[in-house]
Amino acid sequence: MAQDDLFSEHQRYSQRLSEVEERRAKSAQPDQPQERIGHKNRGIKVYRYLTNGERVLKLILLFGGVLLLMLYVISPLSKIDRVTVRGNHDLSAAAVEQATRVQPGRYIWGVMLSQRSASRQANRRNPQVATVSYHLRGPRAVQIVVRENPVVGTVEIGQRDYNVLANGQLKAAKGDQSKIQYQDFDHHRQQLKTTAMQLGQLKPVVRNGISTVCYRPQKNAPNRLVIYMRDGNTVYANLNTVGKKLAYYPAIAATMKEPGVVDLQVGAFSYSYKSREQ
Secondary structure, three states, X not given: XXXXXXXXXXXXXXXXXXXXXXXXXXXXXXXXXXXHHHHHHHHHHHHHHHHHHHHHHHHHHHHHHHHHHHHHHHOHHHEOOEEEEEOOOOOOHHHHHHHHOOOOOOEHHHHHHOOOOHHHHHHHHOOOEEEEEEEEEEOOEEEEEEEXXXXXXXXXXXXXXXXXXXXXXXXXXXOOOOOOEEEOOOOOHHXXXXXXXXHOOOOHHHHOOEEEEEEOOEOOEOOEEEEXXXXXXXXXXXXXXXXXXXXXXXXXXHOOXXXXXXXXXXXXXXXXXXXXXX
16 A cells, blocks of 8 residues: 555656656747847848948949049040051051041040041041051050052143042042053043042052053943053053953953054954054
8 A cells, every 4th residue: 555655656746747847848948939030130130241241342343443444534544655557558657647647645545436437537538548447456556457549540630630549539649650641531520430440440460551541432432441551552441341351451462462452342352553554
């Protein structure tokens, strides 16, 4: 009987101990979520601090870059100190610089921003300039790449001599007698332009063999040209096709045993001056 009372007492003690531990465990549970929330809040604060610092750094870099760019634009460091010219043959480098207005001392950003209208402005100042483009070759160095309108001869209009360019434009001549002479075009500017554009298609070796080009229309040949070559031959041609047909002149002239006429108006054939006299 005593053993049963001892067992019952032990059982009650174990039960009370379990209840105490259970209450202790329950009282400790509300603190755990608070601890996790506290850790989470600290993480959010750190993240916000880092992201805010990153935004501030980006703004500083942005405004700093803009400030440096503005200082460069107005500083002497943005002025050209070296200009090179490529692609010129008849024109001197100084003439190209003058036509483009790209010279040492000019702001480099102004030159690059005017790239689109550069060719038009340069051609207006000097018709011998066909196109130009600008390329940076250093912080303060610019290269001008030019394509010329070749001089294909000279013509006298109104008692003044002009260079005839390959695009048909005229430029005041400087008395270079080695160029082609154009005659009888005084009141036929459109025919002169067409002829010049045709001869501009020829290779220099062929074009340099021409001495004089005369506009000599006839009733049945309103576009007739008479061309006097430096080798003594005379060429009859049509001003609308002379560029294409005169390209064959060296081969035709090589078969001629003595000076004569090369007729390129319709087809292509040749004969000597003596045979025509006979």
